[in-house]
Amino acid sequence: MQPDPLSSTFAALADPTRRAILARLALGETSVMELAKPFDMSLPAISKHLKVLEHAGLISRGREAQWRPCRIAPVAFREVDGWLGNFRRFWDESFNRLDGLLEEMKAEEAAKVTAKASPRKKSKVRVTKEKQRGRTRG
Template sequence: MSDQLSSTFAALADPTRRAILARLAEGEATVNELAEPFEMSLPAISKHLKVLERAGLISRGRNAQWRPCQLEAAPLAEAADWVEKYRRFWDASFDRLDTHLRSLQGKNIRGKD
């Protein structure tokens, strides 16, 4: 994928990767620490980490043999900004629906008098 937003959403499409990001939001962690809650092999976790790294959502440091992973939040901010535009659209749509439903309720109440 060529653009950052597409890479971010592709990486977020998998629940395992979302869970890994949620864990990293608490602080950096090793591959073994990230793998603990999952019933999958370390190579499978490493594949998920590579997808997250390619999307720019995590970075991996080097401290001797320890390679901690940490969250990189900038791509998530871009995705949140994109989604926010559509939230405003839905809020406006729900406001219009609410207004319409209230007008229908008013007509029903007046019609029963």
């Protein structure tokens, strides 16, 4: 059984120890020993957590002698953010304001084009609500 990437990523994030590890890594690349220090937990436990994080695409690991330095990997974070974007309108005020602005601009542009094609004026906001779902920003 192999869960989809997004599920593995969310599952990986659903553990405070792992999130703490990521927080530490946000400060910069470091070793397993170093990462383990703050926790009252065996080294193998940490090792497993790192494996989970790596498999989830949240970190990547290099090799330097006997150390395997860990660092944040962008991929999974980006995916999570992308997924979350589908729901942003439910809580982000400025998102809504901005979205309104974009729609306005779009409508204006459309008005210009149709004005050139045929001198008939169009009502402004029509494209709005459904459009925002698939948006990736930009």
